[in-house]
Amino acid sequence: MAPILQVKNLKKTYEGGFEALKGVNLDIEEGEILALLGPNGAGKTTLISTLCGITIPTSGQATVGGYDVQHDYRAARGMIGLVPQDISLEPFEKVKNTVGLTRGLFGKRRDDALMERLLKQLSLWDKRDSKVNELSGGMKRRVLIAKALIHEPRVLFLDEPTAGVDVELRKDMWEVVADLKKQGVTIILTTHYIEEAEAIADRVAVISHGEILLIEDKDKLMSRMGRKQLKIELREPVSEVPDALKGYDLELADDGAALVYTYDTHADRTGITRLLADLSAAGIVMRDLSTRQDSLEQIFVSLVKEDAA
Amino acid sequence: MNTYAIWSIYRYEMARFFRTILQSFISPVISTSLYFVVFGTAIGSRIQEVEGVSYGAFIVPGLIMLSVIMQSISNASFAIYFPKFIGTIYEVLSAPVNFIEVVIGYVGAAATKSLFIGLVILGTASLFVDLSIAHPLAMLAFLVLTCVSFALMGFIIGIWAKNFEQLQLVPMLIVTPLVFLGGSFYSISMLPPVWQTITLFNPVVYLISGFRWAFFEQSDVSVALSLLAITGFTALCVGIIWLIFRTGWRLRD
Ligand SMILES: Nc1ncnc2c1ncn2[C@@H]1O[C@H](COP(=O)(O)OP(=O)(O)OP(=O)(O)O)[C@@H](O)[C@H]1O
Ligand SMILES: [Mg+2]
Numbered sequence: 001m002a003p004i005l006q007v008k009n010l011k012k013t014y015e016g017g018f019e020a021l022k023g024v025n026l027d028i029e030e031g032e033i034l035a036l037l038g039p040n041g042a043g044k045t046t047l048i049s050t051l052c053g054i055t056i057p058t059s060g061q062a063t064v065g066g067y068d069v070q071h072d073y074r075a076a077r078g079m080i081g082l083v084p085q086d087i088s089l090e091p092f093e094k095v096k097n098t099v100g101l102t103r104g105l106f107g108k109r110r111d112d113a114l115m116e117r118l119l120k121q122l123s124l125w126d127k128r129d130s131k132v133n134e135l136s137g138g139m140k141r142r143v144l145i146a147k148a149l150i151h152e153p154r155v156l157f158l159d160e161p162t163a164g165v166d167v168e169l170r171k172d173m174w175e176v177v178a179d180l181k182k183q184g185v186t187i188i189l190t191t192h193y194i195e196e197a198e199a200i201a202d203r204v205a206v207i208s209h210g211e212i213l214l215i216e217d218k219d220k221l222m223s224r225m226g227r228k229q230l231k232i233e234l235r236e237p238v239s240e241v242p243d244a245l246k247g248y249d250l251e252l253a254d255d256g257a258a259l260v261y262t263y264d265t266h267a268d269r270t271g272i273t274r275l276l277a278d279l280s281a282a283g284i285v286m287r288d289l290s291t292r293q294d295s296l297e298q299i300f301v302s303l304v305k306e307d308a309a
Numbered sequence: 310m311n312t313y314a315i316w317s318i319y320r321y322e323m324a325r326f327f328r329t330i331l332q333s334f335i336s337p338v339i340s341t342s343l344y345f346v347v348f349g350t351a352i353g354s355r356i357q358e359v360e361g362v363s364y365g366a367f368i369v370p371g372l373i374m375l376s377v378i379m380q381s382i383s384n385a386s387f388a389i390y391f392p393k394f395i396g397t398i399y400e401v402l403s404a405p406v407n408f409i410e411v412v413i414g415y416v417g418a419a420a421t422k423s424l425f426i427g428l429v430i431l432g433t434a435s436l437f438v439d440l441s442i443a444h445p446l447a448m449l450a451f452l453v454l455t456c457v458s459f460a461l462m463g464f465i466i467g468i469w470a471k472n473f474e475q476l477q478l479v480p481m482l483i484v485t486p487l488v489f490l491g492g493s494f495y496s497i498s499m500l501p502p503v504w505q506t507i508t509l510f511n512p513v514v515y516l517i518s519g520f521r522w523a524f525f526e527q528s529d530v531s532v533a534l535s536l537l538a539i540t541g542f543t544a545l546c547v548g549i550i551w552l553i554f555r556t557g558w559r560l561r562d
Binding site: 014015049052053054055056073074075076077078080082084086088089090091092093097100101102103104105106107108109147 | 311312313314316317318320321324325328391392395396397399400401402403404405406407557561562
């Protein structure tokens with residue numbers, strides 16, 4: 001099946017000459033949840049805005065459900081729900097009216113049952129007749145989510161939906177997201193909370209300086225994170241892994257001054273005890289030991305650092 | 310055609326109007342009454358008649374036009390500037406709507422509001438002076454066309470404006486003088502010949518003249534010309550807006 005969202009060599013240069021997207025390529029399968037990670041100013045919002053029609057791309061192509069976002073904008077946008085990063089809502093309007101407006105804009109007949117279900121799910125039902133400026137920040141964010149969902153989109157963009165949101169509400173939101181996933185909705189979310197990406201995403205993409213640096217299955221990333229490395233610093237450097245230790249997953253490091261043993265923390269036996277015994281049996285003297293584990297955060301940070309260098 | 314979208318924008322905009330309906334009603338009533346006290350009584354006692362019409366009645370079409378033009382511009386420019394200012398414009402930009410639908414929604418609502426105000430002024434005026442309308446349908450047609458065309462112009466101003474000062478600038482510096490010098494309160498024939506010629510370059514003259522004809526069957530310029538002018542102006546505005554949406558100018562980055 002063709003990906004529901006296809007981005008090909010998408011570039012965006014803003015009016016002042018700043019190149020915010022430098023040829024982004026991205027394929028997203030229907031029904032998956034993609035977490036888009038990246039430092040401030042990486043181009044996350046620009047990418048989303050370009051796909052939604054808020055920003056005009058300088059070059060490149062993007063399709064949603066096979067429809068070009070520029071030429072077939074009506075069909076493409078009709079499939080998209082957007083929760084913008086900034087809270088922008090008309091202050092004097094009632095919650096239910098502003099939510100209803102969005103459904104109308106998307107060309108759909110008013111649906112009171114859906115409105116009720118959605119507002120209840122987002123704990124906004126009691127506030128349906130309140131004006132927007134009478135709501136707290138977290139409630140406003142939920143109104144934005146309700147607006148994005150009221151027209152039943154097939155693809156949902158969540159641009160930092162949990163920024164400035166308390167733990168309780170975050171949990172509520174992930175419930176909503178899980179629910180949407182069950183309905184087959186494709187979700188692209190940006191976040192600065194990496195645990196969040198770990199918790200709900202199927203795939204993770206890292207963007208920096210307008211370029212996608214990595215896009216990978218979260219499970220693969222997680223298994224990479226599940227692996228730990230034991231670094232054994234040696235008193236005397238060796239030129240190769242000693243024959244007696246060939247059975248272990250060992251690598252030379254620091255020009256032979258250290259051996260690195262990679263093991264799976266989830267395994268029943270890590271093999272450390274036996275390795276250490278075999279080391280001393282082979283007459284190798286250790287100077288120091290240290291362990292290291294990659295987290296998504298570390299992968300992310302090192303990627304972005306490399307990119308900046 | 311995404312009629313739900315048009316209707317949603319229209320209703321949403323009108324809701325804003327109905328929230329302040331009393332204000333919308335009272336202020337034209339008061340300002341019209343003031344005009345009659347000042348112009349009708351003070352000046353009207355000196356100028357008895359203009360071309361066979363009592364001065365009080367003579368100024369009614371101009372008075373309505375003056376308010377309707379200003380209201381249409383400010384309603385429509387605010388309607389589109391405000392969402393740009395607070396950021397809610399993202400919704401319209403990311404919705405499956407084309408420019409015609411957006412324009413009908415916003416401009417339609419702005420025009421409806423000023424039409425309402427125009428009719429309130431007409432009603433208030435009829436309390437002060439004897440009014441007979443020779444061609445009620447033509448009167449209504451001119452009024453509606455004026456509401457729509459100046460709402461279109463206001464819409465353009467609202468997109469163009471980058472701040473509140475600019476939003477006020479065009480109405481203040483260009484439209485107000487044009488309207489006041491457009492024969493709202495006098496007949497062009499009362500001016501010296503040089504000024505009569507200069508005045509003919511003022512588009513508002515054609516509107517007021519045509520509108521006044523619908524009331525009193527007398528006009529400064531021919532009715533056909535008036536109709537042509539206002540239709541041309543409307544078409545020009547629609548063309549500009551089409552271009553704006555095509556290029557995304559000041560709407561999309
Ligand atoms: N309208 C604009 N005009 C010029 N430059 C812009 C505009 N919008 C964004 N930029 C620039 O483009 C770059 C990417 O911005 P963008 O908002 O896409 O970043 P982001 O990844 O969403 O960051 P954040 O995590 O802070 O939300 C930034 O350097 C920003 O300054
Ligand atoms: Mg952003």
